[in-house]
Amino acid sequence: MTTKGYVRKDGRKNDELRSPIKAEVGVIPNADGSAMFQIGKTIAIAAVYGPKKMHPQHSQDPEKGTLRCTYNMNSFSVEERIKPGPSRRSTEISKITEWALEPTLMLDKFPNMVVDVHINIIQADAGTRCAGINAASMALAHAGIPMRDMVSSISVGKIDKSLVLDLDKYEDSEFDEGEGSTDIPVSITHSGEITHLQLDGKISKEQLMEVIEMAKKACNEIYEIQKKALKEALK
Amino acid sequence: MSGEEIEVTPKVTEERIRKYLEQGKRFDGRELDGFRKLTIEKGISKNAEGSVRVKLGKTDVIVGIKMDVGTPYPDSPDKGNLMVTAELLPLSSSRIELGPPKFDAIEIGRVIDRGIRESKIIELEKLCIKEGEKVWTVFIDIYSLNDDGNLIDAAGIGAVAALKIAKIPKYDEKEEKVIYSERDKSIPLRKISPFAITIHKIGNNLIVDPTKEEEDVSETRITIGSSEGTIHSMQKGGSTPLKTEEISNAIDLVEKIWKELFKKVEEQLK
Numbered sequence: 001m002t003t004k005g006y007v008r009k010d011g012r013k014n015d016e017l018r019s020p021i022k023a024e025v026g027v028i029p030n031a032d033g034s035a036m037f038q039i040g041k042t043i044a045i046a047a048v049y050g051p052k053k054m055h056p057q058h059s060q061d062p063e064k065g066t067l068r069c070t071y072n073m074n075s076f077s078v079e080e081r082i083k084p085g086p087s088r089r090s091t092e093i094s095k096i097t098e099w100a101l102e103p104t105l106m107l108d109k110f111p112n113m114v115v116d117v118h119i120n121i122i123q124a125d126a127g128t129r130c131a132g133i134n135a136a137s138m139a140l141a142h143a144g145i146p147m148r149d150m151v152s153s154i155s156v157g158k159i160d161k162s163l164v165l166d167l168d169k170y171e172d173s174e175f176d177e178g179e180g181s182t183d184i185p186v187s188i189t190h191s192g193e194i195t196h197l198q199l200d201g202k203i204s205k206e207q208l209m210e211v212i213e214m215a216k217k218a219c220n221e222i223y224e225i226q227k228k229a230l231k232e233a234l235k
Numbered sequence: 236m237s238g239e240e241i242e243v244t245p246k247v248t249e250e251r252i253r254k255y256l257e258q259g260k261r262f263d264g265r266e267l268d269g270f271r272k273l274t275i276e277k278g279i280s281k282n283a284e285g286s287v288r289v290k291l292g293k294t295d296v297i298v299g300i301k302m303d304v305g306t307p308y309p310d311s312p313d314k315g316n317l318m319v320t321a322e323l324l325p326l327s328s329s330r331i332e333l334g335p336p337k338f339d340a341i342e343i344g345r346v347i348d349r350g351i352r353e354s355k356i357i358e359l360e361k362l363c364i365k366e367g368e369k370v371w372t373v374f375i376d377i378y379s380l381n382d383d384g385n386l387i388d389a390a391g392i393g394a395v396a397a398l399k400i401a402k403i404p405k406y407d408e409k410e411e412k413v414i415y416s417e418r419d420k421s422i423p424l425r426k427i428s429p430f431a432i433t434i435h436k437i438g439n440n441l442i443v444d445p446t447k448e449e450e451d452v453s454e455t456r457i458t459i460g461s462s463e464g465t466i467h468s469m470q471k472g473g474s475t476p477l478k479t480e481e482i483s484n485a486i487d488l489v490e491k492i493w494k495e496l497f498k499k500v501e502e503q504l505k
Contacts, residue, residue: 029293030328030381041281045380047326070333072324075376076283076299079415084322084376085335118326120378122297123280 005178006162008171014164017154017218018042023134023229025142033143035229037135040168041125046135048143051113065110069097069117071132077124093129094119100133100153100187100196106146115145126172127155133187133196138226142233150226151195152219153187156211158203163210165218184208186215190223243330244451252452256440263446268488270444270495275396275503284418285401289393291444293383295327298393299376300401300422304413307363307370315362316372319348321390327379328447343377343387346470347394347431350460351375354429354467357398361423364406371403373422384446387458391431392500398422399504427462428500432492434459434485436477441485443492457482459489 008014018040028034031047038044054060071093075084097119105115117139119132130153137151157167160178164171167183175181182201188194194212203211252262259267271292280286283299307314321344325331336344351357362371375397377390402418435445435453445453455475460468466486471477477485 028295028326028381030383031326043280045326049325049329052329070325072326074280074297074299074378075320075374076280076286076301079282080413081301081303081374081376084320116325118324120324120326120380123282125282 006159006164008164010168014162015214015217017166017221018168021222021225023138023225025138025229025233031139031143033139033141033145035135035138035142037131037138039127039131039134039166041123042121042127042131043123044119044121044128044131044135046117046119046132046139048115048117048139048145050115050143051110051145052116054112054114060112062111063108065107065113065115067098067102067105067107067115067117069094069101069119069136071097071119071121071129073121073124073128077121093132096129096196096198097133097136101136101140101151103193103195104137104147104149104151104189105140106148109146115140124169126167126169127185129153130155130185130187134222134226138230141230149189149191150223151187151189152222152226153185153196154215154218154222155183155185156215156218157184158182158201158207158211163207163214165214184211184215186212186219188216188219190220192216244448248448249452252449253438256437256442259440261442262448267440267442268492270492273392273496273499273503275392275500277396277400277504282415283397283401284404285397285399285422287393287396287400288380289389289396291385291389292446293381294385294389295379295381296386296389296393297378297380298390298397300397301374301376302403302413303372303374304364304369304406304411305372306368311359312367313363314359315357315370317348317352317357317359317375318372319351319375319377319394320344321347321377323379323382323386328382331382342470342472343390346387346458346460346468347375347377347391349468350391350429350431351394351398354427354460354462356395356425356427356429356462358423358425364408382447384448384450385433385444387431388433388444391460392496395428395430396500396504398424428497429460429462429467430493430496430500431458431460431468432489432496433457434488436475436481441481441488443488457485459486461489461493463493464490
């Protein structure tokens with residue numbers, strides 16, 4: 001690990017994920033596939049509907065199917081109530097989620113069709129987009145959409161000078177000492193390809209490379225949890 | 236995986252539901268006045284002042300209470316505010332499309348709002364901090380997770396249940412700041428339970444707690460918000476008329492169902 005410095009409030013090691021981590025599929029009976037992913041106090045659920053005909057017709061892609069993700073946060077999932085309905089933030093996260101997941105899907109099998117993935121954040125304590133992507137990847141697999149790989153997602157942070165894994169709300173938005181807080185959510189396929197990367201703060205190239213290695217290791221752990229939940233559903 | 240655009244109840248199923256009802260039976264074996272299994276899970280969202288997840292059979296809704304300090308309405312300067320919204324998430328059914336709230340969601344929000352408001356279950360006069368200037372607003376937000384019919388009754392049960400377990404955050408009057416990490420007192424409530432209960436008419440039969448298929452067959456419905464026999468709100472939905480006698484029967488049925496629900500809800504909130 002890099003610098004000593006920052007000691008985590010909740011007693012975690014710098015490379016330790018929050019607990020509990022819970023994953024379950026089949027949580028929405030109406031959906032073609034669904035999953036819940038909880039990490040610490042953040043809870044996301046995702047439901048997949050489709051593949052189905054894309055409407056309106058001019059949105060159809062004759063080459064391949066379309067993945068359409070929507071990320072939505074419950075008004076009461078955060079301390080200060082947010083207005084129900086879409087926002088600029090949720091619109092951006094929805095698109096980021098599509099980009100993170102699309103490379104793993106064999107969409108060429110569904111020309112003119114659309115696969116809808118709806119993500120709902122029930123309880124938020126930072127890392128909601130990552131939890132949403134983890135739930136969505138599981139829900140797509142649960143729906144039987146042909147996939148090359150799974151996607152796992154985690155946020156790594158730089159708190160003052162230290163690199164820490166899986167930021168909680170305090171670390172993400174309240175910590176304000178030294179070099180402050182840098183949030184770097186990353187999504188990675190099991191084969192190691194990066195499908196989503198965002199960064200908010202300041203960091204050197206050397207440290208960013210280290211961040212990616214930390215994220216890869218953590219995503220492997222998350223992948224095992226996702227896989228286990230999917231296998232359990234088959235029992 | 237389904238290739239259909241929108242799933243609707245097939246005609247054969249509709250006909251069979253009607254035929255069964257003519258013989259006084261329901262498709263899933265329930266009595267005409269039989270409610271599906273009700274479960275209430277408390278505290279499903281910790282940042283909410285109170286939250287519940289209500290399941291009625293496969294129907295699944297979550298309701299959360301948030302509170303904030305704001306200015307009162309000019310016509311009630313010494314009373315807290317109440318706001319109820321419902322969102323039917325596309326996550327909860329293939330029939331729900333993306334976009335601004337459609338009529339169904341707006342109606343659920345408004346009908347639940349009236350049931351809560353008119354019953355005066357919340358003692359809004361006790362939620363005044365400084366007359367004309369500062370009062371608490373109580374937000375009740377409803378989300379559907381899985382729609383298998385009768386979202387409205389599940390939402391109403393959830394709203395009452397969430398109110399009963401909610402805790403008010405602290406308010407620092409000097410700093411003019413709500414401290415959400417410290418919640419102590421319960422919301423001041425009158426000892427009533429104004430559930431909204433919906434009766435559907437199919438043929439000559441009145442049924443309660445319809446599944447999605449039964450909702451599709453329903454000709455008309457009437458939602459009655461009441462507590463211990465006192466009616467606080469009503470809404471007739473659908474264009475088929477009701478006879479006076481049918482409304483009278485519906486009210487009797489609601490009174491009976493209310494007693495059963497009251498017992499079940501109190502048990503689960505213990």
